Amino acid sequence: MLTPLVTPKAAAMASTLGTFGPIILAGVLGILLIALAVPIMLKERSDPLNKLKQAREGTARGEGPRLRHADRKDKLERFSHFLEPQDEEKYSAVRMALIRAGYRTKSAVRIFYFAQLTLALGALVVGLVYILFLAATSDEPIGTPQIMMAALPALIGYMAPKRWIASRAEKRQKQIIEGFPDSLDLMLVCVEAGQSFDQAVMRVAREMQTAYPALSEEYQLISYEIKAGKERASVLRDFAERVGVPDVSSFVTVLIQSQTFGTPISESIRVFSAEMRDKRLMRAEEAANKLPTKMTLMTMALTVPPLMVILVGPSVYDIYLTLNSGGVPVGR
Template sequence: MEFIDNAKLMLESMLGPFGPLMLVGGLGFTMILITLPVLLKKRDDPLDRLKASTRTTEKLPGKPEKLRAASGRDKLEKYANFLEPQDAEEFSAVKLKLMQAGYQGKNAVRMYHFAQFALGVIGLIIGVIYAMMNTSGQDVTTQDLLIWVLIPGGAFYMLPKYWVTRRQAMRNEAITHGFPDSLDMMLVCVEAGQSLDQSIIRVSRELKSGFPELAGEFELVSNEMKAGKDKGAVLKDMAERCGVQDITSFVTVLVQSQQFGTSISDALRVYASEMRDKRVMRAEEAANKLPTKMTLATMMLTVPPLLLILIGPSLYGISQNLGGG
């Protein structure tokens, strides 16, 4: 104990009151710098080494070099084992959530986990700085230090998850609002003599200004159909990307209509009518919720001033009488 006290006094005499905390922070930062490259280092795949050796042996003396080298834009490729979940189910769940939030890139999962890791480290650094500023000339317990350091780190770490969840909810709401109009427009196009593929292209063009999220989904569907992908698989992928129950039911109706050979226009007419009724019911539901939501605000804003006006003079008179007596 005497050795620890002497060391603490020596640090305080050399570095001031922040000496012990600066030493702990420096050691922790050094450990992060030492262990981070080890954790992020990606092991060489034996198959990749075999492919590289095969390319080297197959290269002819007079053969020119590659005209286009690999684009180094994906800087996080070598950290994929650290930044991506190794469990297939967890990876699929995160990828689906990001797709429904509008992030459909192939590296979306990697960037998401990198954002969580980077923001968590930034939060820890902010917490350490805040703790150093608040421990000047004060006796601070270890619990307070942990709270000051870990709370910013945890908040910053959870920030990407909150952002993605919020974006997913906003995108689902926008798609839900624009879907009935898209069905009416698609029904008009089909009844005018256009095929389903042509009607989807036309709807995607017309909806770009009002509902860009839904227009982007229809445009992706039309491009996949042009590429030759199966129509049922394309529609099911759209339902999975959107994550809206109305579109899932719509896709089921179209797939069944295609399988049984029924008229697509009849199916669209019935389903569009149901979507219009559902939109009206949704608006009525929101209108019926409004008085309940306004009750608390009305009570908070009207009852206290009313009580102050009614009871205030009486309370003032009572206090004056008791004070004078």
Template sequence: MFDNLTAMITERLGPAGPLMLVAGLALLLILSTVPLLLRQKPDPMDKLAKSGRARIDAETKAILRDTRRNAKLNKYAQYLEPKSAEELGQMRLKLLQAGYRTPDSVRLYYLAQMVLGLGLLAAGTAYYVMFKDGPDATMQTKLMYIVGPGAVGYLAPKYWITKRVEERKKQIEEGFPDALDMILVCVEAGQSLDQSIVRVSKELRASYPALADEFEIISHEMRAGKDKSNVLNDMGERCGVQDVSSFVTVLNQAANFGTSIADALRIYASEMRDKRVMRAEEKANKLPTKMTLTTMMLTVPPLLIILVGPSVVSISELGNLAVK
């Protein structure tokens, strides 16, 4: 019976008939769930907030949805957020390291994955049906043109965030020695650490905007009354750079033991300058190795043509004369 049904579908719709039928059923199921999503009941967290309950049990705290965020996205929060608090925290930290600090950043990230994945999957299916479908089409071709774009769309946001994190860490790492020198100058001039951070955040805006953003966040949190050690620890976690984490440790130890912040900054700034010189020397030592392959590809073939070309022409002419 199943073979007869498959043969009938193939006869009417062509070789890709079963695939088109499955895709149509999937689209029908997706469209049928939209009214259910629109009619879903209000979030239980809204009822708890209105009732004014002060004590919320551990099971309710496990609910990750936050109704203070975007109202449109809040309807689909259970589909656009991880189910565990640990996974949510890791994703939020990664987005912070990439420079995305909006309350809806996690939801927008998962929304982008879903929209791009389904959109490119539908586009790939349409392209395959219109242009590539035929009796000679193999399963590998179907997967490449249908599943391939969907996988690319699903993984594209993750790749983008990873690249953003790497670029931002590199920018912070390159600008941190200069920032330390500027903080040291401000502190030795008589300004407090808070005032120095505010001044440095303004001065670094043109050269290193990522590092300037971090210093600006520190200044705002300190003005709001947050504990200085917690503010610095949060900065080290957001940046994800070892130099910044060491700088936070130095400042916390100087505050705990009552030593001079200027002396600690002077020593650590000197170490950062030495480390920057060492990094530059390391890059310079790697340059000849990287240039070897390029030099061989761009220099050896033209040299061979110049040296061997005339001999090849002469040999071919002598061969023609001998034949005549």
């Protein structure tokens, strides 16, 4: 009968890393080979026809033609075809999410995907090092729970940039919602004082910079685009799309209709400003009405357990003593 041939090295590896030792080593070697092969593939010279195609795709996305060469300090420019999604809809969605979070630079999409890739690979390497250290210091074989512990940090590192962008966008939208009624009141005062809409937007952006910087930044962008010669209706629609707040979208619709039908802007702003003040009051009343319910739940959660311990604890203790004494009641 033939016996399987096992080398001393294989036996030592199996005793150290367990039954999944070859799989772990193969995974580490695969990651190292990918890390070495990716820079070589990315350094490959691109075809001029592909450059023209990418330029046309950038023009279709609204980036416009490149009149100047890319900045040499942008190290991720040559990896754009690897770090940026090639689908136009996906690229636009990621770009809009980053803009709503406050990241407007041209390389924001590349930096976002680079952060995801770096954090995921870094966390995976840390997890593999931890497994190897655990296998070297422990006699127990490596199992599925340990492998999941190595994969979980990589998943967390991949999802962390998305969570950061979503949290930052939510914070900016909340700040815009809180400061929007005040900005409308100030805009109404400026318009009724004789200023044009463009001058009123500039003044509101300057006055709101300290209290609500996110809203001030959006108003400044509106002013710059109007100065650049862009049509006002298009500027306002872009403003509503960038912000993603329903109140701002309604206000933009009112302004466009006022410009279309020739009604005074001051009247439109006055009516909409009063409506925004009422909505802010309603939001405050809603939060105040929710407070008693939240306090009741917390009060029950913090009061009922100690009360149950005080009331039921002595009886449970007496029952425990009675059972241990053979059924004879024991007095305190």
